[in-house]
Every structure is written in C-alpha cells, then in structure tokens.
Amino acid sequence: MAKSPTSVKDIFRRLSSIRKSKKKTFEINGTKIPLKPCTVLQITDYIEKDMLKEAYLNLLSMRQNEKLKVEGEGVSPTNQVAKETDVNDLFETLRNKMSVIVRNSSALPLPNKELLVHVAQIILEEEKRQGEPGAMPGWREAWRDAVLDGVRDALRKVQLDSREQNDSWLAVHLGLLGKAVVEDLERVKTELLSSYPADFKVFETYVSCHHEAVGEHLKRLLEKVTELKDYQALLDFIIHRYPSDLRDEQGILIVEEELLNDIKTSYCHCQMEDFKSALDNIIISEKKVWTMKNSPDRADDGFLTSKNYMAIFQLIASYAENLEKIDENLGKSVIRFCLEELNPFHTRFEEEFLQHTRSLLTSDLLDCCLWVKYHISYINCFNSLKEKMQFYRENFSAQVEQLEKDVDGLIQRLTQTLIKHFKTDIKPYIDGMMTKKWLKTNEDFKEVTCRIENYRGLCKSMRAPSAQVFVNEVHYYVAREYVSQLMKKKYSCKKTKSEDAAVKLREQWKELRKLFEDMGSSLNWLYPLGDYLSDIIGMENERKIKDLLIPLVSNYPDISKKQLSAVLYFRDSSFSLEKHNVINQFTLLKRDAGNTNHRSFFTDTEVLS
Incomplete structure (x- = not known):
C-alpha cells in the first residue's frame, strides 16, 4: 500500500523543530535572522546601498530556508539548482561589495567605519559556517586581497614626474613614496584598527600588503631606470630609507632578495659602464687641453697637475663609499673592475697623448715648454694616483700591484721622453x-x-x-x-x-x-x-x-x-x-x-x- 503524502501540518511541525534546533544559527549578535527572506531584488538593493547587515541576514535566511526545503519532500531538482545559484550569486555580490569597501578604506576621506565592522562580522560568521552545505570559502583571503588592492591604489597616487620634467624624478618620487607608506600605516593604527577584531591582525596585514605592493611598484620603476644616480636612489631607498621609515614598527619592510639582487646587479653594470665612460671623457677633455694649448693646472701646493685625471681617484672613492653602504661584495666587484680597467686606459691615454702633442716639439720655444709641462703634470698625476691607490692594497693586492707596475712603466717612459728631449736639445752645444x-x-x-x-x-x-730621478x-x-x-x-x-x-x-x-x-x-x-x-x-x-x-x-x-x-x-x-x-x-x-x-x-x- 502506497505511503500517503506528507500533510502540511507535518511539514510545519518539522520546520518548527528544525528552527528550534538551529536557534544559534538564526541569530547574529543579538539580531535574529528573518524567518522569511527578502526577494533577490531586495537583497541586491541592500547590497548596492551598503546595507551589509540587512543583506547578509536575509542571505542567511535564504540559505537556511533552501536547506530546509531540501530536507523536506517534493522539491523539484531544477528549482533547487536555480535557488542555489541565486544564493551563491548573491553571496558573491556581497563579497565583492565588501572588497570594494575594504579597498576604499585605504583612501581619504575614510568611508563609514561601521561598514568595516559589518565586514569583519560577516567574515567571522562565514568562517564559522565553513563546512556547512552552501558555505563559500576564502572570505579572509578576499579581505586581504582587497586590502592589497587598496594599498596599490594609494601608491599609484604618489606623484611620479617624468625624467624630462625632473632630473631627480626617482629620488623625489621615492621620498614621497616612503612618506606615503608611513602615513598610510599610521592611519591604519589610528583609524582602522578599532573596526576589526584582534583576530584579523590588521596592522600586520597592512604592513605585509605594503611590502608586496611596494615590491611590485619598484619592479615597474626599475624598468624605467637607466642612470647610475637613479639606481643609487633606488637602492638607498630599499636598504636604508624604507626600513628606517618603519623602524619603530614590528614588521620592517624588506624587498624580496631576488628583486634586490636584480637591482644590485643592474647598478653594478651601470656603474662599470659609467666608469668606462668617465675614462673616455677624461681623454676627450685632455685632448681639448692639448688642442687649445692650454697650460696644465696647478695644485694648491704649486705642482703641475691635471684635475681631469685626478677625478679618477675621486670617482673610485665615491663608488667605494656608496657601495659600502649597499653591499660589501658588490662594492668589491666594482672596485676590482675599476682598478683593472685603469690598465688598458693608461695605454690608450699614452697613445693619444703622444699623437696629439708631438707637433708641439716642431713649433716655437713656448710650445716646447708647454710640451714639457704636460709631461710633468702627468708624471705628477700618475705618482699621486699610485700613492692614493695604496688605500685598496689590503683587499685588492693583485690589482694594485699590477696597476703600480703599469703606472711605473708609464712614468718611466714619460720621464725618459723628457730626458731624451733634454739630451737632444743640449747635445750640439756640449x-x-x-x-x-x-x-x-x-x-x-x-x-x-x-x-x-x-x-x-x-x-x-x-x-x-x-723629480729626483729626472734631476739625477x-x-x-x-x-x-x-x-x-x-x-x-x-x-x-x-x-x-x-x-x-x-x-x-x-x-x-x-x-x-x-x-x-x-x-x-x-x-x-x-x-x-x-x-x-x-x-x-x-x-x-x-x-x-x-x-x-x-x-x-x-x-x-x-x-x-x-x-x-x-x-x-x-x-x-x-x-x-x-x-x-x-x-x-x-x-x-x-x-x-x-x-x-x-x-x-x-x-x-x-x-x-
């Protein structure tokens, strides 16, 4: 004999029993979930109007009612799928709205802080329901993603001039960037922490998101960097200024090692190219001196010298000082390169000098005297350079010894050229x-x-x-x-x-x-x-x-x-x-x-x- 259909009375009895057994689920922070949810359109309207609490309570009611109907009898599978889709879509819409609110909370003026309270409550409630039928995972992850997007938005607003607008475009931008990070995190502590439970670890999360967003931002900036001063500004910001801006915080931002190494490597290559270019420019500058027949410079002590040539030591010293603050090993690589690059440079210099000053000996007496002065000025420069390079002997003994050998050879050749000229000059009279x-x-x-x-x-x-060698x-x-x-x-x-x-x-x-x-x-x-x-x-x-x-x-x-x-x-x-x-x-x-x-x-x- 067929079982008789369940009576309406039995269904309501079951619903009543279930509601009593789920009493905790149907109440949130003292607010009861409505027994009958609003329509989909009404809930959508709640979401659009930032009425998060109302939207969420009705969504819970809708989810619960659909669950009761499934447990009952006579529910059409097609209708059930459609209802579940509506519920899931609404929850997705609600979560997206919450992400927008969280993302906008990084901007000024600060949105309604009560909305952030509702966001936190909804996330916590949903985390409690993980594992239940129809519950959506990833609420806390979506919240962090929204925080990260908000931080990204804030960093994009930091002023960034083009190189054409400002030669110090990067240094200025990084200064403003560091200031923005500090101000953002300060605002998190003073204005946002109170909207979230301690469980959210809000400050730590924002620090982590700033770390990630700044890293992404620096990668994009790195694509625009081509000059040495900009690499230096970038590394100085990462290694010194950026962490020091947050030195009083528990989470110090440190750029990923891979990115930092990429920047260091690029900086190193740029510095090497800069040094080679500087050496080329010195030869070009000295050529102008010889062509214009300008007298050599005199140092404060009265000795003839070449300021252009002595710029070499000052340049290496500046490299060493800058690199020492960034990376000791990187600094050693660049200094070693500079010392080794001086050897072929001296060869090029000597060739150019001989070629461009030979004609002075066929001119008048003043030109001959100028030719002698040039030789003396470079003899002085090379001796001074060799003396100053002793500073690097401890760490670069092989390079300094080779440099000494090459410089001594060059000084000797210049000295012998002078002596040969002197001998040729007085020989007829002797x-x-x-x-x-x-x-x-x-x-x-x-x-x-x-x-x-x-x-x-x-x-x-x-x-x-x-001087003693020459005179003797x-x-x-x-x-x-x-x-x-x-x-x-x-x-x-x-x-x-x-x-x-x-x-x-x-x-x-x-x-x-x-x-x-x-x-x-x-x-x-x-x-x-x-x-x-x-x-x-x-x-x-x-x-x-x-x-x-x-x-x-x-x-x-x-x-x-x-x-x-x-x-x-x-x-x-x-x-x-x-x-x-x-x-x-x-x-x-x-x-x-x-x-x-x-x-x-x-x-x-x-x-x-």
Missing part, C-alpha cells in the same frame, strides 16, 4: 766644447746652462720621487758628456793654453755644480771630478801629475788607461817624457784600488782613439 773655440768663447756653455736653468724651473713643478739622470748625463769632450781628442792645449783650459773647466764645472745643487741632485760624488781633471790639465810640473792621480783613481776607479791618456793628450799632445811614468803610476793605483767603489761613470764615457 759637442762644441773642449775646442779652440771653447777656449775663446762661452757661447756653447751658456746655451747649455740656459737649458738647464729652464728645466730647473720646470722641475720645481715635478713631485718626488720622479740629467746631472749624470751633463757631467758625462762634458767630460767625454776631453777624451775625443778634438783639441790639444799648448804651453799656457792648458792653464787657461784648466781655469775655464774649473769655473764651468763649478757653475754646473751650483745649478744641479739648486735642482736637488743627490749625485754628490760627481762634484770633485771637475777639480781633479782641472788639476791634471793645469799642472805645470809634469812630474807632479802622478800625485794628482791618487784622488782621481780612488774616487773614480772605473777610469781607464785610454781615458787618462786622452786627458793627458788634451793637456798637451807633446807631453811624452813623463807620460810613461804617469801611466805606470796609474796602473799601480788601479791595481791597488781594485773594485772598492762600485760607482760607474767612466765606463759610460765615450773615448775616441
């Missing part, structure tokens, strides 16, 4: 000495001393130790060439002429000594030689010449018999009676002297047969 004309006039000697005096003035603008080598060369004229047998004195020659040699040697003492020569051992030779040449009594050999051989043991014979020939080519005895005495002295003195002078002095 070659004119120890002749009959030399006895009658001082023209050639004056030309020599005039050129020495010119270099004496210029050398006062050269820094040690190169010039002194040695002049002394050697002067003495070598005695040994070329160009002239032989007769009778009283030897006395005249001795007087002249002594006076000129004394003048040369005064010049080189004033220049700071340290070759003091050369000074007695002129007197020894003058004594021999001017000695009237031939027998006494043997006695004059003792100090000569003792102080200059590398003098040869051939060289002594040449000196005696200059004194008097007819000198023969005592010559044999003098040479024998010389041979004995040489044997006794041995190699006690390692100075070399006569070994380098030319002798003609």
Whole structure:
C-alpha cells in the first residue's frame, strides 16, 4: 500500500523543530535572522546601498530556508539548482561589495567605519559556517586581497614626474613614496584598527600588503631606470630609507632578495659602464687641453697637475663609499673592475697623448715648454694616483700591484721622453766644447746652462720621487758628456793654453755644480771630478801629475788607461817624457784600488782613439 503524502501540518511541525534546533544559527549578535527572506531584488538593493547587515541576514535566511526545503519532500531538482545559484550569486555580490569597501578604506576621506565592522562580522560568521552545505570559502583571503588592492591604489597616487620634467624624478618620487607608506600605516593604527577584531591582525596585514605592493611598484620603476644616480636612489631607498621609515614598527619592510639582487646587479653594470665612460671623457677633455694649448693646472701646493685625471681617484672613492653602504661584495666587484680597467686606459691615454702633442716639439720655444709641462703634470698625476691607490692594497693586492707596475712603466717612459728631449736639445752645444773655440768663447756653455736653468724651473713643478730621478739622470748625463769632450781628442792645449783650459773647466764645472745643487741632485760624488781633471790639465810640473792621480783613481776607479791618456793628450799632445811614468803610476793605483767603489761613470764615457 502506497505511503500517503506528507500533510502540511507535518511539514510545519518539522520546520518548527528544525528552527528550534538551529536557534544559534538564526541569530547574529543579538539580531535574529528573518524567518522569511527578502526577494533577490531586495537583497541586491541592500547590497548596492551598503546595507551589509540587512543583506547578509536575509542571505542567511535564504540559505537556511533552501536547506530546509531540501530536507523536506517534493522539491523539484531544477528549482533547487536555480535557488542555489541565486544564493551563491548573491553571496558573491556581497563579497565583492565588501572588497570594494575594504579597498576604499585605504583612501581619504575614510568611508563609514561601521561598514568595516559589518565586514569583519560577516567574515567571522562565514568562517564559522565553513563546512556547512552552501558555505563559500576564502572570505579572509578576499579581505586581504582587497586590502592589497587598496594599498596599490594609494601608491599609484604618489606623484611620479617624468625624467624630462625632473632630473631627480626617482629620488623625489621615492621620498614621497616612503612618506606615503608611513602615513598610510599610521592611519591604519589610528583609524582602522578599532573596526576589526584582534583576530584579523590588521596592522600586520597592512604592513605585509605594503611590502608586496611596494615590491611590485619598484619592479615597474626599475624598468624605467637607466642612470647610475637613479639606481643609487633606488637602492638607498630599499636598504636604508624604507626600513628606517618603519623602524619603530614590528614588521620592517624588506624587498624580496631576488628583486634586490636584480637591482644590485643592474647598478653594478651601470656603474662599470659609467666608469668606462668617465675614462673616455677624461681623454676627450685632455685632448681639448692639448688642442687649445692650454697650460696644465696647478695644485694648491704649486705642482703641475691635471684635475681631469685626478677625478679618477675621486670617482673610485665615491663608488667605494656608496657601495659600502649597499653591499660589501658588490662594492668589491666594482672596485676590482675599476682598478683593472685603469690598465688598458693608461695605454690608450699614452697613445693619444703622444699623437696629439708631438707637433708641439716642431713649433716655437713656448710650445716646447708647454710640451714639457704636460709631461710633468702627468708624471705628477700618475705618482699621486699610485700613492692614493695604496688605500685598496689590503683587499685588492693583485690589482694594485699590477696597476703600480703599469703606472711605473708609464712614468718611466714619460720621464725618459723628457730626458731624451733634454739630451737632444743640449747635445750640439756640449759637442762644441773642449775646442779652440771653447777656449775663446762661452757661447756653447751658456746655451747649455740656459737649458738647464729652464728645466730647473720646470722641475720645481715635478713631485718626488720622479723629480729626483729626472734631476739625477740629467746631472749624470751633463757631467758625462762634458767630460767625454776631453777624451775625443778634438783639441790639444799648448804651453799656457792648458792653464787657461784648466781655469775655464774649473769655473764651468763649478757653475754646473751650483745649478744641479739648486735642482736637488743627490749625485754628490760627481762634484770633485771637475777639480781633479782641472788639476791634471793645469799642472805645470809634469812630474807632479802622478800625485794628482791618487784622488782621481780612488774616487773614480772605473777610469781607464785610454781615458787618462786622452786627458793627458788634451793637456798637451807633446807631453811624452813623463807620460810613461804617469801611466805606470796609474796602473799601480788601479791595481791597488781594485773594485772598492762600485760607482760607474767612466765606463759610460765615450773615448775616441
């Protein structure tokens, strides 16, 4: 026998029983859920008008009634699906509305704070119902997403000028960005915290969202960054200013390591390119100096220098200072690159310098002096640079040692170029000495001393130790060439002429000594030689010449018999009676002297047969 249909009375009895058993579910914060929900249109209207409480209570009623009908009998499956769809759509609409409210709460003026209270209550209620039929998951996640979207909106409103509008566009923007973050979080504490239960961890959530939004924002900014100063501003903001802006908060914002490393790498590459460009610009700038024939700069201490070239050390020092604050390893990579890049730069510089200043030597005397000044200024610069680079020796010993080697080579070549020019300049006048004309006039000697005096003035603008090297080598060369004229047998004195020659040699040697003492020569051992030779040449009594050999051989043991014979020939080519005895005495002295003195002078002095 078929079971009779359930009576209306039985259905209401069941509904009443269920309602009594679900009493807690049908009441929220003292407000009862209506037994009969509003229509879909009415609930939609509640949502649109921000009447969240009314909309949610009716949605709960609708969800509960649909559940009761399912538990009853005679419900059409088609109608059931349609009703469930309506309920789900309405809940989705409500959640979207709540997201808009939360998102807008990041803006000023602050929306109705009571709405945020309702948002929190609805989220908590829905989290309690997780697992029940028809309950939607992800309410807390949707709330955080809305917070994040609101933070993103706030950051987009921060003023951002273009590079064309403001050369410091990024630094200005980052300053405003940091200020906006601090102000936003301060407003969260003062205005939003009270709208949420402690369970929401509102401040921590906003800090986390700012962290994420700022990271996204910086990634977009990074795409626009091309200049070194902007990379530096970005890293300074991330590493120093951004965390310090929130140093009093529990959650310090730190950009993701991957993004930070990307920025550091880009900054490093940009800095390397900037350094190479700076080196190229130095050469270009120096070319203008040479082309315009501008005089070199003078440092405060009076030494010739090149401000452009000394900018290299200042640039590396600024890199080191900036990078030290950002990343120690990154800083070391850049400094190592800079030190290594200086070596090929010096080669390029030297090539350009030689090419563009060669013509100065074929011009007038002023241009020749300018050519000398250029050499001195760069010798000074390279010495100063080498000295300053000692600062990096501890961490970059291999690079500094290689740099020293290259710079020393360059300084030596520049110095030798100067010396070669000096030698070429005075050689014709020195070659004119120890002749009959030399006895009658001082023209050639004056030309020599005039050129020495010119270099004496210029050398006062050269820094040690190169100045000492240059002066000593010039002194040695002049002394050697002067003495070598005695040994070329160009002239032989007769009778009283030897006395005249001795007087002249002594006076000129004394003048040369005064010049080189004033220049700071340290070759003091050369000074007695002129007197020894003058004594021999001017000695009237031939027998006494043997006695004059003792100090000569003792102080200059590398003098040869051939060289002594040449000196005696200059004194008097007819000198023969005592010559044999003098040479024998010389041979004995040489044997006794041995190699006690390692100075070399006569070994380098030319002798003609």
